[in-house]
Amino acid sequence: MKAAVLKAIGEPLQVREVPLPEVGPDEVLVQTRTCGICRTDLHIQDGLAYVPSLPHVPGHEPAGVVATVGERVATVVPGQRVVPHLFVTCGRCRACRAGDQAQCRQPDGIIGVTRAGGFAEYFVAPARNLVPIPPGVDDGAAGLTSCAAITAVHAYRRAPVGVGQTAVVLGAGGIGLILVQLLKRAGARVVALSRSAPSRDLAQRQGADESLPLGDPEIVDRVLALTEGEGADCVFELVGLAHTMGVAAACTARGGRLVVIGEEAEHPAVDTITIAQRELVLCGSRNGGLQDAADAMAWMASGIIRPLIDRRFPLDEINAALDYVRSGAAHGRVVIEVPG
Numbered sequence: 500m501k502a503a504v505l506k507a508i509g510e511p512l513q514v515r516e517v518p519l520p521e522v523g524p525d526e527v528l529v530q531t532r533t534c535g536i537c538r539t540d541l542h543i544q545d546g547l548a549y550v551p552s553l554p555h556v557p558g559h560e561p562a563g564v565v566a567t568v569g570e571r572v573a574t575v576v577p578g579q580r581v582v583p584h585l586f587v588t589c590g591r592c593r594a595c596r597a598g599d600q601a602q603c604r605q606p607d608g609i610i611g612v613t614r615a616g617g618f619a620e621y622f623v624a625p626a627r628n629l630v631p632i633p634p635g636v637d638d639g640a641a642g643l644t645s646c647a648a649i650t651a652v653h654a655y656r657r658a659p660v661g662v663g664q665t666a667v668v669l670g671a672g673g674i675g676l677i678l679v680q681l682l683k684r685a686g687a688r689v690v691a692l693s694r695s696a697p698s699r700d701l702a703q704r705q706g707a708d709e710s711l712p713l714g715d716p717e718i719v720d721r722v723l724a725l726t727e728g729e730g731a732d733c734v735f736e737l738v739g740l741a742h743t744m745g746v747a748a749a750c751t752a753r754g755g756r757l758v759v760i761g762e763e764a765e766h767p768a769v770d771t772i773t774i775a776q777r778e779l780v781l782c783g784s785r786n787g788g789l790q791d792a793a794d795a796m797a798w799m800a801s802g803i804i805r806p807l808i809d810r811r812f813p814l815d816e817i818n819a820a821l822d823y824v825r826s827g828a829a830h831g832r833v834v835i836e837v838p839g
């Protein structure tokens with residue numbers, strides 16, 4: 500089969516023939532139709548996160564059609580459209596039993612991140628990881644369930660906010676824009692912060708009540724001015740830099756909640772006096788569980804989640820697609836299409 504292969508850190512991917520992956524008794528071979536590109540793909544290519552063993556086939560937002568199933572698989576059939584939950588879990592640990600699959604204590608890898616993924620004509624997933632795609636949901640959008648949409652749904656559940664409350668979404672990329680949709684659906688007032696004017700514009704088109712430039716030195720005062728000096732009931736931090744964490748904490752109301760989704764190897768610029776005296780609740784959020792995946796898909800089918808796709812590239816043009824994401828010119832997801 501054809502696959503886009505990362506042979507060395509920092510190099511472009513090579514589109515070439517590789518052996519078809521083997522399918523275990525509880526696994527499924529899926530013929531890829533589309534696969535979204537996420538910033539984590541760039542981090543993997545750059546060696547900044549999750550260094551997989553090389554050569555590696557990345558791609559962790561795939562959607563496709565079941566081609567063949569292992570001998571013990573009874574839950575999906577060939578021809579069915581599916582997306583994978585990415586975490587290949589142990590199924591036995593405390594997190595797995597609680598349905599918190601992204602916190603599995605003994606995972607056997609992450610599809611497209613540390614295991615082979617969807618920048619290929621086929622990929623393999625355990626049958627229990629597969630979420631069916633409902634009729635009417637486009638493949639390219641459905642694939643975003645695995646990363647952008649599931650992450651937004653899980654983060655939204657980490658912080659109950661709704662009618663009469665204000666949420667700040669700091670970072671208006673793929674996950675942030677879906678969070679704006681979910682928070683508006685819940686009835687919250689939403690303030691989006693982004694450095695990019697087109698992203699702020701997109702956030703407002705998704706329903707954000709206000710959007711403010713993240714680079715503005717007065718940004719905290721502007722958020723406080725919108726909330727009678729109180730700050731937001733909840734701030735979703737999708738950037739993860741030391742500086743943006745400082746902004747996020749300063750924008751959080753007393754007793755409010757700061758949900759950290761953005762990941763960078765930085766120490767947040769928020770002092771313990773602020774955390775203690777203002778009684779901030781800090782909580783992390785990573786991807787999500789199978790329930791979050793099922794709900795993300797259902798909410799996509801019902802139109803609550805409306806992923807934004809900026810542009811589609813064929814698999815052969817994977818490097819042009821990655822460069823386009825890297826350039827920052829994409830507003831919404833970039834999706835790879837794999838000819839069948």
Ligand SMILES: [Zn+2]
Pocket residue numbers: 537538539540559646647
């Ligand atoms: Zn991702």
Ligand SMILES: [Zn+2]
Pocket residue numbers: 588589590591592593594595602603604605606
């Ligand atoms: Zn587990």
